[in-house]
Amino acid sequence: MMDEFSLLLPRRVYAGFSSLSHIDGIIKETGAPKVAIFTDKGIEKAGLVDIVLKNILVEYRIFDDLPAEPTYLEAQALVDEAGAYGADLIIAVGGGSVMDTAKLASLLQGGQIRVKDLLDSPLIAKKRVRTLMIPTTAGTGAEATLNAIVAVPEQKLKVGIVNPEMMSDYVILDPEMIRKLPMKISASTGVDALCHAIECYTGNKANYFSDIFALEALSLIMNNIEKAVKDPDAMDAKVKMQIASFYAGIAITSSGTTAVHALSYPLGGRYHIAHGVSNAILLVPVMKFNEDAISSRLASGYDRCYGHSDLSEREKSKAMIERMEEIVKSLEIPSNLATFNVGLGDLDDLVEAGMKVTRLLNNNMKTVTKEDARRIYSQILC
Ligand SMILES: NC(=O)c1ccc[n+]([C@@H]2O[C@H](COP(=O)([O-])OP(=O)(O)OC[C@H]3O[C@@H](n4cnc5c(N)ncnc54)[C@H](O)[C@@H]3O)[C@@H](O)[C@H]2O)c1
Ligand SMILES: [Zn+2]
Known part of the structure; x- marks a missing residue:
């Protein structure tokens, strides 16, 4: 006999060529006066952030100091940096590493809870900032999951933090983002x-x-x-x-x-x-x-x-x-x-x-x- 099962999905998903053009509409829908863009240096170098920026007409700041597959402390550093800026919408432009960090920031921005706390008690945090995920790999599917995965060097392990509050609000799957994926x-x-x-x-x-x-x-x-x-x-x-x-x-x-x-x-x-x-x-x-x-x-x-x-x-x-x-x-x-x-x-x-x-x-x-x-x-x- 099958146990109970359920389906939880992002609120709105745009896909296909030119779907990045919906960024402006999403920002207007959320009423966000300023947005935080989470990304990493490799993605910036590939020119993908520039493509996204063409569609952002409000104040923004880029947070890109993130290694691939970050530890919980590296993710925390980006969460803190973005928290000080206090955006009203977080846009993740990247692979699973960037999206997972953005998901954590969406729960933790401006609050007292730390990423480390979520390792043992993942459900203690509620969403504080909405998210738009723009994946650049194909991929982790992190844009559709409730997980954020961080490395925990003390345990020499990666740990999945699972919290339904991390479900992304918006997703854009624009093929332009993966066209030149190495x-x-x-x-x-x-x-x-x-x-x-x-x-x-x-x-x-x-x-x-x-x-x-x-x-x-x-x-x-x-x-x-x-x-x-x-x-x-x-x-x-x-x-x-x-x-x-x-x-x-x-x-x-x-x-x-x-x-x-x-x-x-x-x-x-x-x-x-x-x-x-x-x-x-x-x-x-x-x-x-x-x-x-x-x-x-x-x-x-x-x-x-x-x-x-x-x-x-x-x-x-x-x-x-x-x-x-x-x-x-x-x-x-x-x-x-x-x-x-x-x-x-x-x-x-x-x-x-x-x-x-x-x-x-x-x-x-x-x-x-x-x-x-x-x-x-x-x-x-x-
Ligand atoms: N949350 C989830 O449900 C979930 C699921 C699977 C994996 N993960 C996690 O996601 C992480 C891995 O993510 P990933 O595999 O997407 O890779 P990644 O985000 O770690 O990126 C790997 C490298 O690829 C570069 N890159 C990404 N897109 C590019 C592009 N279009 N062009 C050029 N360079 C590009 C990045 O700069 C980075 O250097 C791991 O931490 C993994 O544990 C999460
Ligand atoms: Zn995986």
């Missing part, structure tokens, strides 16, 4: 979205709502990711990846990610491996581990992606995993930890840290024991 970032963020879709569809919190979004995302990604990443002119495939990432984000909000993301958190927290890369490394080993428990779902995913065929359920589920393996390989994302200086000596720490991510491990259809986690990590060490 191949390496496009590949790893695209596989992150693939993980969101397949984990949400095969997890034990999957439900009627999340299935709609997870399955559509899965099909869009499996059929477009390689073209979108490799062909700079394939705007149609890139747009599909942008929509798919957003759908996969909605699926996360209604269902949840599972053991791929759980075991990936220590790789980000300890070894600073990019989120999409660590998920890509774990995707196939975790799917193989789960296969006997999720083969009917992998098979229906296969049907949705490639049409019905005469293959048996087992053959389809196997083919689905093989296809994922091919995708990771063809996008030239590392498939193990060899290049990251992680060795056998790290195994105990990895297992211990991974097993702490119970919030996500509990969503996995098959129970992951300490021995299972050790086996999975061992496979990706070589």
Whole structure:
């Protein structure tokens, strides 16, 4: 029997070419006399902030002092800086790192609560400032989720802060933002979205709502990711990846990610491996581990992606995993930890840290024991 399930969505979403032109209308709708623009230096360098600024006709200030995948203290520093400015609307122009920090700022601006407090008690804060998310990767889907993920160096882990108040108010998915996304970032963020879709569809919190979004995302990604990443002119495939990432984000909000993301958190927290890369490394080993428990779902995913065929359920589920393996390989994302200086000596720490991510491990259809986690990590060490 399925537990209760729900759907929470951003208030308004604009998508497609020229959708950035709605920024002015959104600012007017919120009545904001001044806005804070959250971004990072890489995005500014790519000229994306300039494109957004053309649509901002009120007072604004840019807050860009943010590294990729920030620690909670680095996120706090930007929250404090923006808090002193006191904007009435926060616009995030960036990938998951920027959007997550903007989401935290929307709860904490001008208040007494710190990011650190939310690590233990995520629900104590309420929204204080509205947000507009303009993703520049495709992607984390952070524009549609209730999560903000920060690194916690003391625990050598990444921690997801979950609070429904962080749901964005407005989202703009303009393909202009991802047109020149560098191949390496496009590949790893695209596989992150693939993980969101397949984990949400095969997890034990999957439900009627999340299935709609997870399955559509899965099909869009499996059929477009390689073209979108490799062909700079394939705007149609890139747009599909942008929509798919957003759908996969909605699926996360209604269902949840599972053991791929759980075991990936220590790789980000300890070894600073990019989120999409660590998920890509774990995707196939975790799917193989789960296969006997999720083969009917992998098979229906296969049907949705490639049409019905005469293959048996087992053959389809196997083919689905093989296809994922091919995708990771063809996008030239590392498939193990060899290049990251992680060795056998790290195994105990990895297992211990991974097993702490119970919030996500509990969503996995098959129970992951300490021995299972050790086996999975061992496979990706070589
Ligand atoms: N909140 C959620 O639901 C959620 C879901 C998944 C991941 N995350 C988190 O999001 C973070 C990762 O986000 P990400 O994968 O989007 O990458 P990112 O935001 O960390 O950005 C990575 C790099 O790409 C650059 N970049 C981004 N867009 C660009 C563009 N269009 N052109 C050129 N350069 C660009 C940035 O400057 C940065 O240097 C991690 O901290 C991860 O844990 C959050
Ligand atoms: Zn992710």
